Amino acid sequence: MEVYKFGGASVVNAQAVRNLAEIIKNANQKYLLIVISAMGKTTNKLEELSHAYVFGQENTHELLEEIKTYHFDILNELFPDHQHPVYNDVANTFVEIEWLLEEEANDAPDYIYDQIVSIGELLSTRIVAAYLSAHGSPASWIDARNFIKTDNTYREGMVDWDKTGIEIRKSLVPVLEKGIAVTQGFIGSTSENFTTTLGREGSDYSAAIFSACLDATALTIWKDVPGVLNADPKWFDQTERIPQLSYHDAIELTYYGATVIHPKTIKPLQNKNIPLYVKSFLHPEAVGTQINGENSPLPVPSFIFKVNQVLISIFPKDFSFIIEENLSDIFNLFHQHKVKVNTMLNSAISFSVSVDHDEEKISNLIKDLSVLYKVKYNEGLELVTIRYYNHDTINRVTLNKDILLEVKSRHTCQMVMKNKSAVE
Ligand SMILES: Nc1ncnc2c1ncn2[C@@H]1O[C@H](COP(=O)(O)OP(=O)(O)O)[C@@H](O)[C@H]1O
Ligand SMILES: N[C@@H](CC(=O)OP(=O)(O)O)C(=O)O
Numbered sequence: 001m002e003v004y005k006f007g008g009a010s011v012v013n014a015q016a017v018r019n020l021a022e023i024i025k026n027a028n029q030k031y032l033l034i035v036i037s038a039m040g041k042t043t044n045k046l047e048e049l050s051h052a053y054v055f056g057q058e059n060t061h062e063l064l065e066e067i068k069t070y071h072f073d074i075l076n077e078l079f080p081d082h083q084h085p086v087y088n089d090v091a092n093t094f095v096e097i098e099w100l101l102e103e104e105a106n107d108a109p110d111y112i113y114d115q116i117v118s119i120g121e122l123l124s125t126r127i128v129a130a131y132l133s134a135h136g137s138p139a140s141w142i143d144a145r146n147f148i149k150t151d152n153t154y155r156e157g158m159v160d161w162d163k164t165g166i167e168i169r170k171s172l173v174p175v176l177e178k179g180i181a182v183t184q185g186f187i188g189s190t191s192e193n194f195t196t197t198l199g200r201e202g203s204d205y206s207a208a209i210f211s212a213c214l215d216a217t218a219l220t221i222w223k224d225v226p227g228v229l230n231a232d233p234k235w236f237d238q239t240e241r242i243p244q245l246s247y248h249d250a251i252e253l254t255y256y257g258a259t260v261i262h263p264k265t266i267k268p269l270q271n272k273n274i275p276l277y278v279k280s281f282l283h284p285e286a287v288g289t290q291i292n293g294e295n296s297p298l299p300v301p302s303f304i305f306k307v308n309q310v311l312i313s314i315f316p317k318d319f320s321f322i323i324e325e326n327l328s329d330i331f332n333l334f335h336q337h338k339v340k341v342n343t344m345l346n347s348a349i350s351f352s353v354s355v356d357h358d359e360e361k362i363s364n365l366i367k368d369l370s371v372l373y374k375v376k377y378n379e380g381l382e383l384v385t386i387r388y389y390n391h392d393t394i395n396r397v398t399l400n401k402d403i404l405l406e407v408k409s410r411h412t413c414q415m416v417m418k419n420k421s422a423v424e
Contacts, residue, residue: 001176003216005035005185005207009224010281011124012040014077017131023222023284024137024180031176033210034139035185036128037203038120039074042067043186050116053101054109060101068094071123078131086130089141093122110154111194114187118195121184121203129182139180147172148188148209150196156338157188157196159209164188168213176214183210204262208276212268219274221261222281227289228253228260231303240300245291249298249387250276252412256385257304257342266291301393304385306342310362311381311404311416313352315374321348330369337365342383343414345407352405354383354416378404381418389413 004027011017024034038046049063071090079086097119105112121144129141147167150157175181185203188196198205204221211219228250229239245253247270254263260278269276270293279288316326330351334341339361344353355362357379369375381404384397388411401417408414 001031001033001214001216002029003033003035003207003211003214003219005037005204005219005221006128006281007037007185007203007221007223008040008042010222011036011128014074016281017074017078017128019281020128020222021132021135021137023281024132025135026284030179032180033172033176033214033216034128034132034180034182035144035203035207035210036121036125036182037185039071039124039127042070042120042124043117043200045070046117046120047113049097050109050113053116054105054112056105064094064097064101071127075127078127079134084130084134086126089126089130090123093119093126108154114154114157114195114197118184118187118197121186125182125184132180132182137180139182140175140178142172142175142181142183144184144187144206145189145193145195147183147213148198148206150188150190150198152190152192152194152196154196156199157190159188159198160191161209161213163191164209165213168210172210173214199262199264201259201262202264204265208265208268211274212272215272216274218277219269220277220279221265222279222284223260224280224282225260225278226280226283226286227278228258228291230298230300232259232305235305236303242289242298242300242302243287244294244296245289245298246295247291247293248295250291253302253304253387256387256412256414257306257383258302298388301389302387303393303397304387306356306383306385308357309342309354309381309383309416310357311352311354311378312362312366312369313350313376314369315350315376317372317374326373327351329372333365333368337361337368339365343385343405343407343416345405354381354405378418381416383414383416385412385414387412 006020010020045067052060129139132139149160149163185206186197207219227241229241231239233239247266251266254261273293276291277288280286339355342354366375386393400420402420403415403417405416
């Protein structure tokens, strides 16, 4: 039994849904679980709606109407018969949110976020399951919240692997023994059945959870690129497809920020030795990238760029050494403010980290750090990571740059840089 995952770009409009249905038909798999994300940029729109509701803004109705129109336009194109039950299913999914928006926003913002943002995946899967069923690939609609069980960390649910595995084996396997099923990525539920989400871009991870618990023979993630490339084509003109990647290299690349796959996706697959294929939904016949347990090194150096970085340097105000006396304290504050460290370096009396510049989070973090430490920071930087670096690749990316921080291991080099200031 295989698992397929389709992200937002592969269900962005009616034509994309038709293309997905073609892929399923040609794959000719009798038993298949299809995991789907919200359509296009719906999650961003729902985030806006949740924010507007929590802050009591006037435009909640307008935002919801925009999301509705987008989905009903796609429905109208795909289902000319307005009596089709999918119209009711989609309308009912919106009703839940309409009821919520009628009330005062008294619950915790992260809880509200998950109740609102999760409808993106509920909508897309209703539409895709109905379309597949109407076009030669009968598919059951499955609510992922009955299977992916998490703790109650809203917006970043931690998966309870034991409960999830039990539910999947007990109630999903029998459905899949009968044919194709469509379910949502990104969402789960607590033991009290409140909806949670797994973190942005978490649908790849959902697909890996389902694959691992089902002991799937393979997971295929369908993307708008020909496979995993040695750099993001949005940043780099000349990229090369990597035909085969080890789990280890895939974990390293995604951990450092190769956004083609969610970083949590690989480990569950590695644990069960399930191969992961990354393929193009635009050229489904092409081979793409295979990620598995073979340990061949990457054929070419890979580059990962992160812009809008802040380099924060932290110095104890007393004369204590940073490692022994202060590090756990500092990491605690990063954890409390949910700030993820992209790279770090320490000396005897200083600790420097590069983090994404989320203004609100960073200014609160710096305020808290400043109670005990002297803090300096530098904004507007970029972080480049090169996996399997060499002299030439470093020279190429550092041309006209000043390097503020450099961290090297045997295979990976990370540099925080800024443009060289013009000569006066
Ligand atoms: N190393 C890489 N190889 C391929 N694509 C990459 C890489 N790094 C970043 N990307 C980006 O990942 C995008 C696909 O991921 P994403 O947009 O999250 O897909 P989806 O939302 O459909 O799951 C590509 O369009 C590409 O810009
Ligand atoms: N829809 C969610 C989950 C997700 O993974 O989406 P995508 O597969 O399109 O990256 C998000 O945008 O965060």
